[in-house]
Amino acid sequence: MGKSGLLAKLSIAGVATAALLVIAGFIIQWRSETPSAAALRLRQIYAQRPAVRDADNALFDAWGFSAPAGKDSREFGRQRIAWIEKVNAGAADADADPGMKNANFRGSRREAMRRAIAACRSEEARACRDAFERVPPETSPPELEALQIARYSAMLTRPAWREIVPLDVAAPLPAYVDVMDGQRLLLLSLRAAAAREDSEAIRATLDRDLKFWRETQKSADILITKMIAVAAIRQHFRYGNLLLRELPADRAVQAIPDSWRVEFAPAERSMLRVFAGELVYFEGMIRTSWAKADQERADAEDFTDGNIAGRLIDGVPRLVPLQYHVNHLAEIYLAVGEGYEVPLPRYEAATRALKAKFARTGAQWTPEEYAQRVGSLEGVRRAALLTATLRARGVPAAAVADELRSATLRNPFDGAPFEWDANEQAVVYTGPEQHKWRRTEFNY
Numbered sequence: 001m002g003k004s005g006l007l008a009k010l011s012i013a014g015v016a017t018a019a020l021l022v023i024a025g026f027i028i029q030w031r032s033e034t035p036s037a038a039a040l041r042l043r044q045i046y047a048q049r050p051a052v053r054d055a056d057n058a059l060f061d062a063w064g065f066s067a068p069a070g071k072d073s074r075e076f077g078r079q080r081i082a083w084i085e086k087v088n089a090g091a092a093d094a095d096a097d098p099g100m101k102n103a104n105f106r107g108s109r110r111e112a113m114r115r116a117i118a119a120c121r122s123e124e125a126r127a128c129r130d131a132f133e134r135v136p137p138e139t140s141p142p143e144l145e146a147l148q149i150a151r152y153s154a155m156l157t158r159p160a161w162r163e164i165v166p167l168d169v170a171a172p173l174p175a176y177v178d179v180m181d182g183q184r185l186l187l188l189s190l191r192a193a194a195a196r197e198d199s200e201a202i203r204a205t206l207d208r209d210l211k212f213w214r215e216t217q218k219s220a221d222i223l224i225t226k227m228i229a230v231a232a233i234r235q236h237f238r239y240g241n242l243l244l245r246e247l248p249a250d251r252a253v254q255a256i257p258d259s260w261r262v263e264f265a266p267a268e269r270s271m272l273r274v275f276a277g278e279l280v281y282f283e284g285m286i287r288t289s290w291a292k293a294d295q296e297r298a299d300a301e302d303f304t305d306g307n308i309a310g311r312l313i314d315g316v317p318r319l320v321p322l323q324y325h326v327n328h329l330a331e332i333y334l335a336v337g338e339g340y341e342v343p344l345p346r347y348e349a350a351t352r353a354l355k356a357k358f359a360r361t362g363a364q365w366t367p368e369e370y371a372q373r374v375g376s377l378e379g380v381r382r383a384a385l386l387t388a389t390l391r392a393r394g395v396p397a398a399a400v401a402d403e404l405r406s407a408t409l410r411n412p413f414d415g416a417p418f419e420w421d422a423n424e425q426a427v428v429y430t431g432p433e434q435h436k437w438r439r440t441e442f443n444y
Helices: 003-033 037-047 059-063 073-088 111-121 125-133 143-156 176-189 191-195 199-219 223-245 249-255 272-299 308-315 322-339 344-361 368-375 377-392 397-406
Strands: 419-421 426-430 439-443
Touching: 037 272, 037 322, 059 073, 059 143, 073 143, 111 125, 111 176, 111 223, 125 223, 125 439, 143 176, 143 199, 176 191, 176 199, 176 223, 191 199, 199 223, 199 249, 223 249, 223 272, 223 368, 223 377, 223 439, 249 377, 272 322, 322 344, 322 368, 344 368, 368 377, 377 397, 377 426, 377 439, 397 419
Parallel strands: none
Antiparallel strands: 419 426, 426 439
16 A cells, blocks of 8 residues: 555544544533433422422521511511522522521520520530529520520421522521521420420420421421431430420320321431432522623623733633533432432441442542431431330339330331440430431430
């Protein structure tokens, strides 16, 4: 073959290779801009969230919870939600929150309440118990404490939770700190009912509180809300156990709410709905962040005029489309969500399988920890119920360890009996999550 023929063949091969690279580039780009099956599945879950009447939706209470004294908190919440919807539609500024002037609930708190709340947030069972018992069982709390309890109690009457997922990174969230303090204040205020041995008041209030947070946890659309609800449920059982300790045995057994006896169902443990909302949340955050960056670049007069680097950056499109990032996260979210759609004893195997899968794909972050925290609520429930039941039966502390070994209520993940800490005089549940929450103590 002559030199010219060889060059011709090389030229043809080069053109063919270039064409293949172009075609491959188009395919990669098309795949990067097309929603994956995982992304479409999560979008479908998000779109199929059940509708909720405004009158039933506790979200309005949460958004308006910290309204100034004298204001209608639900109307305040309605105004803020309307503003968030405008922010999501790009018709309002995310920095112009109409709810900036709020009630200063913490500024007027009684010292005994302040110490009890601080001690019980520390996860130290004995310190929490001691501070809890020092709170005077008053029936007439100060004005702002009474307002916070009243707003929290009103929120518990709403049977549903449906979120407005924010799409702007600068958009705020409800004042969950004040909401959580409202729960603490309400449960601490039940010491007055315990002092008069009113088991029905304690039972009814605990039942409303737990049912509310179980529904909120199940219906959450972003992880922040779901983890707030998980924390509220854990807090409920801790305070509830301390309340039941203050009643005589015959009254205590009457005060255990029915909701304590109901196992967390698969629908309550499912992570699919919250991961679907998180995907919408993520896409909205990135989209608005990029849009703001583009606007800032356009507004900077010297960025493209007389600035070589600016001209270069301004002329180069983003190398990876947003949908690529969305697809990547959707694969992770769907794998974790579906991976934990199993009974609790299979969570350990699900965790191992997911870690192996993500190690192969090179994922830098996976959210299985959140699924474990949610599943672990069943262990918390069982340990709290067993503690209250043994105490109501009058089982002495010296015999609790033997009772735990023979009890039908056990660790839901491995079937092991709950532990007895003789030094702390507490029933102990240890969950699978690698978090400060994994060890939970219930004072006996």
